[in-house]
Amino acid sequence: MRVIVGDDLAELGAGWIAQRAEGQAQFAISLAGGSTPRVVYERLATLPLAWEAWHVWWGDERMVDPDHADSNERMAREALLDRVGIPESQITPLRGLDTPLPTQFDVVLLGIGSDGHTASLFPNDAGLDATAPIVQVDRPDHPRLSITYPVINAAKCAVFLASGEGKREIVKRVIERDPALPASHVQAGETVVLADRAALEGEREAASS
Numbered sequence: 001m002r003v004i005v006g007d008d009l010a011e012l013g014a015g016w017i018a019q020r021a022e023g024q025a026q027f028a029i030s031l032a033g034g035s036t037p038r039v040v041y042e043r044l045a046t047l048p049l050a051w052e053a054w055h056v057w058w059g060d061e062r063m064v065d066p067d068h069a070d071s072n073e074r075m076a077r078e079a080l081l082d083r084v085g086i087p088e089s090q091i092t093p094l095r096g097l098d099t100p101l102p103t104q105f106d107v108v109l110l111g112i113g114s115d116g117h118t119a120s121l122f123p124n125d126a127g128l129d130a131t132a133p134i135v136q137v138d139r140p141d142h143p144r145l146s147i148t149y150p151v152i153n154a155a156k157c158a159v160f161l162a163s164g165e166g167k168r169e170i171v172k173r174v175i176e177r178d179p180a181l182p183a184s185h186v187q188a189g190e191t192v193v194l195a196d197r198a199a200l201e202g203e204r205e206a207a208s209s
Contacts, residue, residue: 001175002192009163009196013040016194018047020107028102030059032109033072036163041080051085058094059108060120060146094145097134105155112160116170116181120146128182158188162195171199
């Protein structure tokens, strides 16, 4: 697992994603929800990228209307998709268990919850053992849809975005592969943690199996 720490996660994350997309005829990316990715998307939207090559999906979504305040789709559209030139035909919202997914993602963006969940794969949930590409997860706020480990771990690269001192302990546990945490079981072709200095002190490389 590669760990990269910078002063500003928005700049670090946007720059890393832009570099990963550069030169690709088709770039398949799965977006994460939440406040941490939003700042990265807002910075990405300012960059002159080859947006026509992007093909966009979501890693998880609450089962709400697309314009609902809690919708990950709404957040990503406001922060990024409505501001750049990705053809609408290349944007695939996660709205059902039968949502078509690519054979392999180039990049899957992920967050890390305070309980170690990632996408909508939560501790002790049946979704952790799912073999289908997409699973429905019951949560107190809204039921959710989530891509599963077989999809995430088949990606060329899975990228955790982490920000803030409140994430410091849980991010360290994920890097150390604490088996109790769902995020620790992400093992894509390449797995990267992008974090600001509040979440992780110092830039370093961390290798783990």
